[in-house]
Amino acid sequence: MAGGVFLDIVDPWINWNWLSTHIPTVLAALQQHVMLTAIAVATALVLSIPIGVVAHLWPAVRVPTLGALGVFYTIPSIALFALLIPYTGLTGTTAEIPLIGYNLLVLVRNVVVGLESVPPDVLDAADGMGYRRFARLVRIELPLALPAMFAGLRIATVSTIGIVTIAAVIGIGGLGQLILKGLIENFHTPLVVATILSIALALFLDLSLAGTQRIALPWSRKQ
Amino acid sequence: MVTETMSLLEQLWQWFADPANRQGSDGIPTRLGEHVQLSVEAIIIGALIALPIGVVLGHYGRFGNLAINLSNAGRAVPSFAVIVLAFQAFGLGGGPIVFALTLLAIPPMVTNAYVALREVDADVRDAARGMGYRELAQVIRIELPLAVPLIMAGVRTSAVQVVATATLAALVAGGGLGRYIVDGLARNDNPRLVAGALLVAGLALATEFSLSALERLISPRGVRLRRHPVYQPLKIV
Numbered sequence: 001m002a003g004g005v006f007l008d009i010v011d012p013w014i015n016w017n018w019l020s021t022h023i024p025t026v027l028a029a030l031q032q033h034v035m036l037t038a039i040a041v042a043t044a045l046v047l048s049i050p051i052g053v054v055a056h057l058w059p060a061v062r063v064p065t066l067g068a069l070g071v072f073y074t075i076p077s078i079a080l081f082a083l084l085i086p087y088t089g090l091t092g093t094t095a096e097i098p099l100i101g102y103n104l105l106v107l108v109r110n111v112v113v114g115l116e117s118v119p120p121d122v123l124d125a126a127d128g129m130g131y132r133r134f135a136r137l138v139r140i141e142l143p144l145a146l147p148a149m150f151a152g153l154r155i156a157t158v159s160t161i162g163i164v165t166i167a168a169v170i171g172i173g174g175l176g177q178l179i180l181k182g183l184i185e186n187f188h189t190p191l192v193v194a195t196i197l198s199i200a201l202a203l204f205l206d207l208s209l210a211g212t213q214r215i216a217l218p219w220s221r222k223q
Numbered sequence: 224m225v226t227e228t229m230s231l232l233e234q235l236w237q238w239f240a241d242p243a244n245r246q247g248s249d250g251i252p253t254r255l256g257e258h259v260q261l262s263v264e265a266i267i268i269g270a271l272i273a274l275p276i277g278v279v280l281g282h283y284g285r286f287g288n289l290a291i292n293l294s295n296a297g298r299a300v301p302s303f304a305v306i307v308l309a310f311q312a313f314g315l316g317g318g319p320i321v322f323a324l325t326l327l328a329i330p331p332m333v334t335n336a337y338v339a340l341r342e343v344d345a346d347v348r349d350a351a352r353g354m355g356y357r358e359l360a361q362v363i364r365i366e367l368p369l370a371v372p373l374i375m376a377g378v379r380t381s382a383v384q385v386v387a388t389a390t391l392a393a394l395v396a397g398g399g400l401g402r403y404i405v406d407g408l409a410r411n412d413n414p415r416l417v418a419g420a421l422l423v424a425g426l427a428l429a430t431e432f433s434l435s436a437l438e439r440l441i442s443p444r445g446v447r448l449r450r451h452p453v454y455q456p457l458k459i460v
Contacts, residue, residue, distance in 0.1 A: 073458060074431045075424040076387030082404045082420035086231055086413045102458055158298050159458055165301040169394065169408065176303060183307045183395065191311065195304040202299035 015189040022190075026178065030197055033174025036167065037160045037205075040096055044103030045153065051104070052111025053137065062112065069105035077102070077163050081170050095167040102163065103156040110152025114145025147220030150213045154206050161202045165194070175201075234414040235421075244418070249402070251422065257398035258426065261389045264321045266382050269328030273381075274374065277336025281370075282362055290337035297330035302388045310395040320392045327388055328381040335377025339370035368443045375438035379431065384458070386430045390423050400426065 019026070055062040072080075080098035088094045118141050126140045168176030175194040182191025213220060244250055280290050309323035343366045351365040367374075393401030403419025406412070 071428065074383060074427050076390055076427055078387075078390050078401065078404060079420040079423040079427070082407065082416045083424075085408075085416060155298075158295075162298065162301040162303075163458070165303045166391070168303070169405075176301070179301070179304050179307055180394075183310070186311070188311060191304065191307055195301065195308065198301050198304065199299050206299075 011186075011188050013188045013192050015187075018187075018189045019193060026190075026193060026197070029175050029178050029194065030201070031174075032172070032177075033161070033164055033198070033201065036092070036095060036099070036164045036172070036174055037157065039092075040099035040160050040164075041103055041153070041157050043096070044100045044107050044156065047100075048104055048107035048111055048152075049142075049149075052108045052115070053142075055108060056112050056115040066105070066109060066112070069101070069108060072101045073105045077166050078169055081167065085170065090171045092172055094170055095164070095172045099160055099163060099167075103160060106156045106159070107149070107152045110148045110155075111145060114148030115141055117148060118144045144219075146217050147213070150209065150217065150220065154209045157205050157209060158202045161198060161205070165198060231413060231417065235418055238414040238418045254398060254400050254402055255422070255426070258386070258389055258400045261317060261320055261324060261392060261397070261399060262382070262386045262430075264317075265324030265328050265385050265389075266378070268321070269325045269381060269385075270332060270378060272325070273329040273332035273377075274336050277333040277374075277377075278340055278362070278367070278370075280333075281337040281340025282366060284341060287337065287341070290333055294330040294334040297327070302327050302384070303391055303394075306388065306391045306395060315396060317397070320389070320395070320397050324385045324388055328385050331380045331384070332374075332377045335380070336370070336374050339373035339377075340366055342373065343369050369446055372438060372442045372446060375434070375441065379434035379438060382434055383427055383431050386427050387423075 051065065055065050075098075077098050080101075081094055084094040084097060088097070122140065122144065123136070126136045131140065164174050165176030165179055167173040168180040171177075173180065175198045178190040178194035182188060182194070238244055246252065277290060280286050305323045305326060306320065309319040309326075313319035313322065347365065347369065348361070351361045356365065389399050390401035390404065392399050393405040400419055400422045403415050403422065407414075407416025407419055
């Protein structure tokens with residue numbers, strides 16, 4: 001009944017009154033969003049390094065691992081949430097399993113790409129200096145793969161922040177809860193606030209990670 | 224645990240066998256048709272807008288930062304929010320949903336088309352010039368065929384994302400296969416929920432694999448995507 005223009009007059013895109021009285025709600029949603037993202041990215045990061053190293057060393061492992069993760073990655077998050085509900089219910093576990101799986105593809109692939117990009121001359125030099133296989137991996141190859149791993153980390157973080165909002169469908173979505181609230185109550189403010197905060201969070205974390213990389217890995221600057 | 228799994232499987236079997244889910248306005252063919260229609264419209268409109276922009280920018284090598292950062296920025300915008308915003312701004316119906324899906328489809332296609340045209344070897348361009356190709360002929364007959372694999376990779380990425388995001392249309396009272404997931408959740412009906420999830424997952428995988436096959440089919444012989452494409456578009460749904 002109410003057309004867009006009419007609605008705009010009645011319900012502004014941001015109702016400052018609502019916002020000023022609901023700051024704790026917004027902050028709680030933001031906090032949950034950050035936690036869900038942090039768990040998904042950190043867990044995948046920890047798992048990706050051994051998996052990536054094994055995949056790099058044995059092509060027989062690499063192809064099926066990246067293939068299986070690629071299939072998982074193609075499945076929409078809402079479908080994976082729905083598939084898990086009969087087993088893990090409306091819980092954080094249901095939200096995290098798909099997110100961790102998606103991040104594993106991004107991060108494992110970048111570990112492999114990073115390790116493959118180490119120049120053969122460097123490996124020869126390391127061998128010549130008497131490095132054993134394991135020491136060469138830890139002290140030469142992984143540090144040189146770090147820039148690629150960092151690139152993967154930034155991509156995984158930004159992508160996770162967006163997908164977390166969809167977990168609102170199962171009742172755990174951080175800022176997605178506010179988007180859903182805006183939808184259900186046909187009220188613009190929580191929707192607009194959540195969208196802006198979600199974009200801001202993604203940009204802030206992306207820039208922070210880029211800054212961290214510049215400081216922590218000076219050898220990646222020229223790339 | 225085992226019996227629980229068994230019973231869900233049996234219930235699923237019954238759900239797929241139930242005539243109410245096989246025909247009519249809430250049957251699988253109707254829902255699948257709605258889902259595919261929303262997605263195809265968005266992908267075609269998106270491609271008509273995005274590919275010419277990407278190709279022109281890539282050919283002239285202009286506004287490269289814009290073409291590449293468009294995708295990076297697009298990734299930071301939650302697709303769920305785009306769908307709900309389009310619904311609140313333009314109301315119910317297929318139009319607003321297709322509009323939102325089109326917006327999400329554009330960035331990866333622009334970026335990939337740009338990168339694809341930039342990746343054409345400068346020597347090849349010079350050779351084409353030397354052979355007397357005019358600019359338009361050079362783009363159409365030399366650069367585009369070489370760019371096909373990467374352009375198609377962009378179309379495929381967009382298509383998979385659009386098919387995935389179209390599932391969310393059900394949340395704003397739209398149709399499509401997402402209907403089963405949203406209704407299954409609302410009614411606490413696990414077989415419906417899981418059946419919907421399987422159908423959505425199947426459609427996404429079918430989109431990915433059929434467009435990969437198309438990509439190989441229409442890529443000129445001898446031109447194949449490099450093992451590590453320069454630009455790897457990413458998941459947003």
